[in-house]
Amino acid sequence: MNWISDWALPKVKALFGQPREVPDNLWHKCPACEQMIFHRDLERNLHVCTHCGHHMRMTAAARVKATLDEGWSRIELPKAPADPLRFRDQRKYADRLKEAQQKSGMDDAVLVAQGQILGRKAVLGVFEFGFMAGSMGAGVGEALVTAAKLAVLQDSPLIVFTASGGARMQEGAISLMQMPRTVIATRMVKEAGLPFIVVLCDPTTGGVTASFAMLGDIQIAEPNALIGFAGARVIEQTVREKLPEGFQRAEYLLEHGILDMVVKRHDMRATLAQVISLLREPTLAAEPVPEEFPALPAPETVEVEAVEPA
Incomplete structure (x- = not known):
């Protein structure tokens, strides 16, 4: 009989109480x-x-909370077909989806919300990188199409925060089909005369970069965000050249004209509100141009006396 564990320890626990669990x-x-x-x-x-x-990196919910004013609402998204190819590698794709949904509390990798940014209406589509690396499958395509339709319906700008590893390989060609589908969604917004703003967060790569993420009216990025299509090592092996320092980082892309601005996270909300105001400000009506210009007065004729050469 161990008197320390059987007698002394219970007495000590009873005296000081149970220790609190520390996260x-x-x-x-x-x-x-x-x-x-x-x-x-x-x-x-x-x-x-x-x-x-x-x-x-931020969760999608935290980013929406930091961007929109109080009173924003989350949009219920249509259900996308789960595991359309019945894919399995080391684990079933259906099991991976369930695990990601339980951890993130989301149905897929994009959260759509509507609200205001400093009093200006906006519809947000925010990627959750923690959901299978923010990969783009049918659910993501459905979310972005829904966000675009909502923006057109509410006459609001569409702002998308990207953070993705690219297309979702478990959905094969279906995931690749979301690239043209999301491009069409951005065209819906632009054809309605509404601003489409993209905020590129770390990382934004693969099929997301190759589709809608580079089609914004205004391209914004967070500092030092990784942005590109293929990885740097793959590019070096392809072109057989050493890539410059900071290649595929936000500051490098800004210097080379790919981005419009790099904005710190604390300034993002105010910057988005300013951009929305500039893009949504009604243009001043130009003065009507007369159909016929008034005739100019004839020039006065001046008589000049001839001067004889010396």
Whole structure:
């Protein structure tokens, strides 16, 4: 009989009470400077490192909350066919979907919401990178088409925050079909005369970059966001050249004219509101041009006396 575990330990627990369970995610390590940050400080700072300013990834719900005014509403999305190819690799695709849905609380990798940004109407489509790396399948295509239709119906600009690894391989050609489908959705918004704004977050790659993500009227990115189609190593092996420093990062793309601006997360809300105001401001009516211009007066004739040469 072990008197310490059978007698002494119960007495101590009864005296001081049961120890409280401590969550494992109280502290977060910055991937850039490797400093530890308390989770509440990180949330208050919009998941930007308080030491070096590195922009960490945000959940879709947190990003919507940080962008829209209070009172925003989440849009119920149509159900997309689950596991259309009955795909299986090491695990069933259906099992992977269920696991991602349980962890994220979302049906697929995009959250659609409507509300206002500093009093200006907007429809948001926000990618959740934690949902199978934000990969684009039929559910994502359905979400973006729904967001585009809602923007046209409400006469509101459409803003999409991208964070994706590209097309979802488990849906094969169906995932590739979402590329032209999302492009058509952006055309619906533009043909209605509404702004389409894209905010490229870390990372935005693959089929998302190759489709709607590069078709915005205004292209914005967060600092140091990875943006590209293929990986840098694949490109180096293809062109057989060493890529420049910072290749495929937001600042490099801004210098080379791919982006319109790089905006810090704390300034994103005010910047989006300003951009919406500029794009939605009614143009001043130009003064009517007369059908016929008035005749100009004939020039006066001046007589000049001839001068004899000396």
